[in-house]
Amino acid sequence: MTQPPVRLTLATDRRERLAQIRTCFPQASGPDLDDRWQGGRVTALQRLATIDADAYHQTRNHLDGAATRLSPYLRHGCLSLQETVNSVRQSAGKRGVKLIAELSYRDYFRQVWYRFGEAIKQPMESPKVALGTQPLPDFIAQGFTGLVCMDEIVRQLRQEGYVHNHARMWFAAYVLHWLKVDWRQAADWFEQNLLDGDLASNHLSWQWIGASFSHKPYFFNKENIVKFGGGHWCQQCPVRCPFDASYETLHQQLFGAPPPQTGDEAAASHSAYLPVEITAQHLPLRDDSAVVWLHDEMLSPEHALLKSKAPRVFVFDPALYGQWPLKRLQFMADCLSEIPETDIWLGSTAQVLASYSQRHTISQNTPNARLKAAADDARLTWLQEPSLYDTHFSDHELMRFSRYWKKVEPLVFANDDERFSNDPAA
Numbered sequence: 001m002t003q004p005p006v007r008l009t010l011a012t013d014r015r016e017r018l019a020q021i022r023t024c025f026p027q028a029s030g031p032d033l034d035d036r037w038q039g040g041r042v043t044a045l046q047r048l049a050t051i052d053a054d055a056y057h058q059t060r061n062h063l064d065g066a067a068t069r070l071s072p073y074l075r076h077g078c079l080s081l082q083e084t085v086n087s088v089r090q091s092a093g094k095r096g097v098k099l100i101a102e103l104s105y106r107d108y109f110r111q112v113w114y115r116f117g118e119a120i121k122q123p124m125e126s127p128k129v130a131l132g133t134q135p136l137p138d139f140i141a142q143g144f145t146g147l148v149c150m151d152e153i154v155r156q157l158r159q160e161g162y163v164h165n166h167a168r169m170w171f172a173a174y175v176l177h178w179l180k181v182d183w184r185q186a187a188d189w190f191e192q193n194l195l196d197g198d199l200a201s202n203h204l205s206w207q208w209i210g211a212s213f214s215h216k217p218y219f220f221n222k223e224n225i226v227k228f229g230g231g232h233w234c235q236q237c238p239v240r241c242p243f244d245a246s247y248e249t250l251h252q253q254l255f256g257a258p259p260p261q262t263g264d265e266a267a268a269s270h271s272a273y274l275p276v277e278i279t280a281q282h283l284p285l286r287d288d289s290a291v292v293w294l295h296d297e298m299l300s301p302e303h304a305l306l307k308s309k310a311p312r313v314f315v316f317d318p319a320l321y322g323q324w325p326l327k328r329l330q331f332m333a334d335c336l337s338e339i340p341e342t343d344i345w346l347g348s349t350a351q352v353l354a355s356y357s358q359r360h361t362i363s364q365n366t367p368n369a370r371l372k373a374a375a376d377d378a379r380l381t382w383l384q385e386p387s388l389y390d391t392h393f394s395d396h397e398l399m400r401f402s403r404y405w406k407k408v409e410p411l412v413f414a415n416d417d418e419r420f421s422n423d424p425a426a
């Protein structure tokens with residue numbers, strides 16, 4: 001039988017709050033939130049202010065390069081994609097295009113999720129190479145492969161919940177192409193351990209690696225790890241390296257045939273907009289008849305729905321978050337601690353929302369079917385989330401990032417010359 005919901009008052013002291021979440025979720029796996037990560041908009045804005053778009057452009061593929069580490073904040077809505085892109089445009093102008101392209105990758109995957117829904121959990125296309133069906137071995141989940149690079153990636157994943165994009169690509173390629181693990185199992189496990197875990201960015205990236213959402217599989221060799229990883233992993237590695245060969249040899253070994261001579265569409269890096277902002281005037285209901293349900297994609301005190309005076313509610317729902325690692329629950333608690341006057345509950349979302357029975361629930365729309373199912377409320381109004389680019393994409397355009405980007409790239413800086421030249425501060 002489900003327990004009735006309990007009201008939580010989050011401790012204002014951060015250490016106490018982290019301990020409180022540990023107590024509320026005794027089943028949650030993994031370590032406490034690493035000190036390098038504090039949830040919430042305040043930290044997110046600090047990170048945004050330190051972004052160096054030039055350094056990003058030059059070094060983003062290197063593990064010690066200038067990656068922004070913004071993904072957990074974007075994933076939980078502490079920052080919107082739109083304000084992040086605006087900030088890059090204003091600080092770096094056209095030099096920020098690489099970073100804007102990467103940020104747009106996130107929007108792209110989300111548009112694919114909105115369009116194709118749960119189907120993104122299955123192959124989007126026939127894979128261009130044979131994919132394996134092996135279960136995820138324990139030695140991967142525990143990080144004891146013997147390969148220093150892969151074990152270190154799993155250690156970072158479990159400890160911090162953040163892994164650099166290039167390392168995610170190496171790891172996924174190793175698991176799919178060398179170990180022939182079923183990509184769905186691997187993707188589920190990987191997503192569950194991330195602070196930025198997101199069905200679309202994660203599952204579609206795994207499919208990109210596996211070539212069921214791209215023209216050819218992604219794989220790598222030792223030279224690539226040394227060049228972008230710095231070489232220290234390889235110096236310590238005691239085993240014979242399975243990656244130490246040319247791309248031609250590895251392709252033959254892994255897939256049997258010579259590399260296909262197709263254009264590298266998906267490898268062309270990722271990213272645009274006419275924003276539809278949620279504003280108070282979009283609220284269809286009076287404050288005294290509505291309750292705002294804050295879900296895990298909108299954890300910012302600046303969220304437009306919070307401009308109304310309607311009560312706001314967040315629910316730590318075990319049906320949604322029971323499998324999430326402790327660190328991610330603590331990250332969300334940090335975010336919530338910055339959103340004043342929020343009723344925070346532990347229990348079933350549907351039951352909590354039903355307890356505000358005289359009120360109509362409003363929330364930000366999501367492609368996440370699990371969130372929608374949890375609310376289970378016919379009287380819930382979903383307000384459209386702001387889209388990065390105000391344009392329509394055909395199914396065909398959504399099947400490759402390069403097509404999406406071709407359409408939106410001209411929009412990115414379309415009005416900037418005029419806008420910034422009229423701005424006395426520019």
Ligand SMILES: Cc1cc2nc3c(=O)[nH]c(=O)nc-3n(C[C@H](O)[C@H](O)[C@H](O)COP(=O)(O)OP(=O)(O)OC[C@H]3O[C@@H](n4cnc5c(N)ncnc54)[C@H](O)[C@@H]3O)c2cc1C
Pocket residue numbers: 060066067068069070071072074075102103104105106109163164165166168169172191194196197198199201202203205206270
């Ligand atoms: C196998 C695999 C699994 C992944 N799973 C996730 C996931 O669950 N959640 C997630 O947010 N990202 C995922 N990514 C995408 C990407 O690795 C992360 O967004 C990025 O590494 C986050 O670090 P950052 O903020 O420092 O990125 P930066 O390089 O600084 O990029 C800035 C922002 O752009 C967006 N971005 C950059 N690259 C991508 C990309 N390839 N796809 C989508 N968005 C991108 C992110 O929002 C990121 O925060 C995955 C990639 C791979 C290869």
